[in-house]
Amino acid sequence: MQDTEKQSVLTIKQLNHSVATANGSLDILKGINLEIKDGESVAIVGASGSGKSTLLGLMAGLDQHSDGSIVLYDKALEALDEEGRAILRGQHVGFIFQSFHLLPSLTALENVMLPNELKGERSAEQRARALLASVGLAQRLTHYPRQLSGGEQQRVAIARAFASAPKILFADEPTGNLDSKNGALVEDLLFELNEKEGTTLVVVTHDPELAKRCDRQIEIFDGELKES
Amino acid sequence: MxxxxxxxxxxxxxxxxxxxxxxxxxxxxxxxxxxxxxxxxxxxxxxxxxxxxADRSVRRDDPPPQEWLTLAQQNNLETAQTVSFSSMVFGGDGLQLAQLTAVSDNYPLRGEFLTDERQFGAGQATADAPQSGEVWLSSRLASLLNVELGSEVRVGEKTLDVTRYLVRDPGSATSAFSISPRAVMSAQDLEATGVIIPGARVRYAFLYAGEADQLEQFDEILQPRLAEGERIRTPVQRGxxxxxxxxxxxxxxxxxxxxxxxxxxxxxxxxxxxxxxxxxxxxxxxxxxxxxxxxxxxxxxxxxxxxxxxxxxxxxxxxxxxxxxxxxxxxxxxxxxxxxxxxxxxxxxxxxxxxxxxxxxxxxxxxxxxxxxxRVLQPNTDFKxxxxxxxxxxxVGMYVLMVVYAGGWRLPSIMMVALAAVTALVFIVGWGLFKVSRSLSKQATTGWQVGLAALHRRLVSNLFQLLVFTLIIMLSLVLVGVQGNLIQDWQAQIPEDTPNHYLFNVQELQLAPITQYTKEQGITSSEWYPMVRGRVTHINGVAAETLFPERRNEPEIVERELNLTWADQIGEGSTLVEGDFSAEGVSIEREAAIEANVGLGDELEINVGGLSYTLPITSIREVNWQSMQPNFYLILPKTVLSDYQANYVSSVFLDERSAPGFYRFMADYPTVSMLNIGELLKQVQAIIAQLANALQIVLAFILGAGALVLVASVRATLDERLEEGALLRTLGATKRVVRQALLVEFGALGLFAGLVGAAGAELSLIGLQHFVFEMAVTLHPILWLVGPLSGWVIVTIIGVFASRAVLKVPPIRLLRSI
Structure with a gap:
């Protein structure tokens, strides 16, 4: 009952996606239907090459899908151009990547400030400092990514993801490049902040432990969706 | 922000x-x-x-009007005046006809007098002009009069002190046909000499100098005030x-x-x-x-x-x-x-x-x-x-840049064609070669095979790298080639023994003794040319006045009386361009023909000593004026001129050793006029030497810049190569194999770039020589050696330096740092 009261933030209907290859068109996603509600945490699991990351990219509006409909926060992504999708991402979406993707020319603090600076917000630094403190990196503000370990880099990336107070967070294998100890630390931080900020979370992962901590697990098999 | x-x-x-x-x-x-x-x-x-x-001069038969001086002053220009006239100069042993110039105090406005305190000395720059009461004599005039510094000479009714020997006055070149020995005095003494009387042949020069804008403005003001036959002379025309x-x-x-x-x-x-x-x-x-x-x-x-x-x-x-x-x-x-x-x-x-x-x-x-x-999720995501x-x-950007820089389209177009051709060549031949290298390297057991395989593997990036190498090598070779051509050409232009004195007004009887003297003394001299004055009055039956109303745009052959000659052979310093030199007609110099818009078969009516002759143009000659041989715009058949009393002209080369003796010998022939152009020649040679130096420095500078670009282009793809080297080592390749692979890859790129670069350079040089420098087209075999060799050496050296990192550092650190 509780679920139905919650608002739907992401709705996917009859999503098909294919890419052109040298040997003709290749279907990657077939007939996907999915609904994600506000505050939910959803894990997308599946074998390598099953289409998990592609789905994540499409849900976040990083790419345009071939057919079907994706509605993110009441906006049909297929109706938006790159400009419109970027604005939507800036307003509602946060990201965490497997390979961190911190900007090497910026310090930890500057990396976390970036999303709000891009929006032209003035309070960017204050919030960034607070977020870095909350991931335990208050002492590493002026360090550049190359001066940080993998675990530290991912913690900076988490702080950056939450910097713009996104309503939905997409994480692509957030612990995939980390050892188990650092992986667990990052995982804890992710769920901790998620709870505190009330963010909807969509995680693509191979890690069964991580998947288990989510409210729902969805498996993709050969481009088709199977909820477990 | x-x-x-x-x-x-x-x-x-x-x-x-x-x-x-x-x-x-x-x-x-x-x-x-x-x-x-x-x-x-x-x-x-x-x-x-x-x-x-000066920056400008106007020569005329009367003193410049006061209005000109006032207007020039209003335009913030400096002015000076000179008065040139022939007069007897008395002193020492006797008298001598001399070409005198009386100059205002501030003359020259540009340049300096060259004077000496020794007779026949080389001269030093002298900032001031002769003062009132002074006269500077040319060494030749002093030796003819047998006077020294401190002696007195008389010009008309005025006695003047000889205070310096004149080596060169800045305007001397303007009066190329003022043949008598020269002297310079102050304009203040002119009136006292009493030689300027009505009817005397006197040339006045009005000189002015100043900023470019003001000069241009004043030129426009002065132009309509000039009398017929007067014109504003600019340094460019002089030079x-x-x-x-x-x-x-x-x-x-x-x-x-x-x-x-x-x-x-x-x-x-x-x-x-x-x-x-x-x-x-x-x-x-x-x-x-x-x-x-x-x-x-x-x-x-x-x-x-x-x-x-x-x-x-x-x-x-x-x-x-x-x-x-x-x-x-x-x-x-x-x-x-x-x-x-x-x-x-x-x-x-x-x-x-x-x-x-x-x-x-x-x-x-x-x-x-x-x-x-x-791309953040899928790094290999390709996009257009x-x-x-x-x-x-x-x-297009390159072309626009070259046009902006060169201020014309010819040079950029030639370079662009060459660049495009080389680009095509690099891609077509390079692609083929890399494919071949692939087939030579099916296995990867030696550095050679790994290196050759790498050429093919990074096909596109290697092709671009090759293009950059090739372009840089080609551009450098073009510069080296052009510079070599120019300097060679210049050195050939004015050889050491180029005649530096002209002899004019030589009578037929005087030819034999003068020739005998020069032969005895080993003085180089040109042939004797008879010279008769004449004027072109009609072209193809139409009078010059009709063709050029108010003397506007008059070509030089019509503008003034010309020196005419006849000759059996075309003579040194000239080459036949068209027609038959021995035919019974006029032989015309090419530039003069172009200026007057006449060609073979056109008829010129020439007035010589009151009689008119109509002759067709039967040959066109190209004259190398820098040969300093007596040269003529028009050469007529002997049958026309042989009845006239001719003066003869020749040119001789005198050095410091032979000059004093020759001057003394010529004192026995006071009617013969001698023009010393040695100083002018020296000046030209000095300018050429300066230019050659300037060119060399600029060349060195650009070659240095080219080398830097080459290094930068290797650096651009270094990461990829280092990564591959590190991987190979991780997989167990020996240092030798990795080093060899890098050397083979870079060496092949360098060698090939050098070869194609040489081809491109040769192509550009042909175009440049023909269209831009207007010189004979020559091939440059040396480039075909220097190009590939320097390409191979330079690129390999850079490769060796690059490979040191791969060979020294543990592979794991290298892989992490990339």
Whole structure:
């Protein structure tokens, strides 16, 4: 009952996606239907090459899908151009990547400030400092990514993801490049902040432990969706 | 401001710095060479002005009207006047007809007198003019009169003190046919001599000098006030003899600068490509964080504009320093100091920066904005790179830059054709060769095979690398080739024993004794040419007055009385271009024919001593005026001229050893006139030597810049090669194999680039020699050796240095750091 009261933030209907290859068109996603509600945490699991990351990219509006409909926060992504999708991402979406993707020319603090600076917000630094403190990196503000370990880099990336107070967070294998100890630390931080900020979370992962901590697990098999 | 903060942060990491350095080097090169060329041009204009004694002169039969002087003063111009006349000079043993010039106190306005205290001395620059009561005699006049410094001579009714020997007065070259020995005195004493009487043949010169703008304004004011036959002489017209040399040097410097611009363009494109490569993912990340394409475009525009501005400012400052440095090296070699550079030439560097950024950086940087955000999840996501349009943009940009820089389309077009041909050659032949290298390397057991395989594996990036190598080598070879040609050509132009004295007014009876003397003394002399004066009155039956009303646009053969000659053979210093020299007709000099718009078969009516002769043009000659042989616009058949009393003319070469004796010998023939052009020749030779030096310095400078671009282009792809080397070592390849592989790959690239570069250079040189330098087309076999060899050596050396990192550092550290 509780679920139905919650608002739907992401709705996917009859999503098909294919890419052109040298040997003709290749279907990657077939007939996907999915609904994600506000505050939910959803894990997308599946074998390598099953289409998990592609789905994540499409849900976040990083790419345009071939057919079907994706509605993110009441906006049909297929109706938006790159400009419109970027604005939507800036307003509602946060990201965490497997390979961190911190900007090497910026310090930890500057990396976390970036999303709000891009929006032209003035309070960017204050919030960034607070977020870095909350991931335990208050002492590493002026360090550049190359001066940080993998675990530290991912913690900076988490702080950056939450910097713009996104309503939905997409994480692509957030612990995939980390050892188990650092992986667990990052995982804890992710769920901790998620709870505190009330963010909807969509995680693509191979890690069964991580998947288990989510409210729902969805498996993709050969481009088709199977909820477990 | 966010964009500003982001740029500052980028600076700390060095990628933006690389781009800025490329831009600064580009602006500095163009500015440096531009300013230096400007200084050289100014210097030559000044030296030419020195030959004239002023920036402008007007020669006339009457004193210049007071109105001219007033108007010139109103236009802030300096003025001076000279009065030239022939008069007897009395002194010592007797009397001698001399060509005197009375000069105003401030004469010359440009250049200096060359005088000496020894007879036949080489002379030193003398800033002032003769004072009232003084006269400066040429050594020859002094020796004819047998007077020394401190003696008195009389000109008309005025007695003057001989205070110096005149070696050269700045205006001496203007009166090439004032053949008597020369003397200079002060205009203040002119009236007291009493020789200027009505009917006396006197030439007045009105001289003025000042800033370029004011000169131009005044020229326009003066033009309508000139009488028939009068014209404003400019240094360029005076400097015709060296004009060709200077023009070619300027063309070379322009070419050098243009090629420097192209090299800088390549460097900037390389730097941009590296920047883009390293920032693609970053821009994708920013997109995922909500940066809209519009936002990113405005970010880019702001940053690029700021970098451009910084590049312009820093580059201009560096360019000023560079040209100052070149000038200081050259300064000690120059006879006259270089004028200071005109700062308005700085726009050239700024324009270069802007065009380069638009053509070479922007299209590449635009790719950053186009990067799909999906790249953060799938790094191999491909997107439309638009390489072809990048290329077109770059080529068009290069052409525009060259046109802006060279100020014409000919030089850029030749270079563009050559560049396009070389690009095509590189891609077609390179592609084929790399394919072959693939088939030679099916296994990877030796460094050779790994290296050859690498050539094929990185096909596209290697082709681009090859293109860059080839272009740089080609441009360098073009410069080396042209410079060699020019210097060779110049050295051949004025050989050491070029005649430096003309003998005029020699009577037939005097020929034998003079010839005998020169033969005995081993003095080089040209043949004797009979000379009769005549005037062209009609062309194809139409009177000159009808053809050129009010004497406007009159060609030189009609404008004045000409020296005519006859000859059995075409003579030294001339070559037949068209027709038959031995035919019964007129042989005309090519330039004169072009100016008068006449050709073979056209008829000229020539008035000689009151009788008119109508003759067809039967041959056209090209005359090398720099040969200093007696040369003539028109050569007539002997049958026409042989009945007239002719004076003979010849030229001789006198050195310091033979001159005094020859002068004394010639004192027995006082009616013979002698014109010493030795000083003028020396001046021309000095200018040529200076030019050769200037060219060498500029060449060295650009070759250095080329080498830097070469290093930069290797660096651009170094990461990839290092990574592969490290991987090979991780997989167990020995150091030897890795080193060999790198050497083979770089060596092959260098060798091939050198070869194609040599082909491109040869192609460009043919076009340049023919169309730009207007010299005979020659082939340059040496380039075919130097090109591949230098390409191989330089690129391999860079490769060796690069490979040291792969070989020394543990592979794991290398892999992590990439």
């Amino acid at each position: 966010f964009a500003w903060r982001l740029l500052l942060r980028e600076f700390k990491t060095g990628d933006v710095l690389t781009l800025l350095i490329a831009l600064v080097v580009s602006v500095a090169t163009v500015t440096g060479i531009g300013l230096f060329v400007d200084r050289l041009q100014q210097s030559f204009e000044q030296q030419s002005a020195n030959l004239l004694g 015709e003899r060296i004009g060709n040399t200077v023009n070619r040097a300027e063309s070379f410097l322009l070419l050098a600068g243009t090629l420097a611009v192209v090299m800088s363009g390549v460097a900037m494109a390389l730097a941009s490509a590296r920047y883009v490569k390293r920032h693609l993912t970053q821009f994708a990340v920013m997109k995922t964080l909500g940066a809209t394409p519009k936002r990113l475009v405005s970010l880019m525009v702001f940053q690029v504009s700021l970098i451009t501005l910084m590049g312009i400012v820093l580059g201009s400052v560096l360019g000023m320093l560079v040209q100052e440095f070149i000038a200081s090296i050259l300064g000690s070699l120059m006879t006259a100091g270089l004028p200071s550079p005109s700062l308005e030439k700085l726009w050239l560097g700024a324009t270069t920066a802007i065009i380069s950024v638009v053509a070479f950086c922007s299209p590449l940087l635009a790719r950053l904005v186009q990067v799909p955000p999906l 790179a638009g390489s072809a349009s990048l290329f077109v943009f770059g080529l």
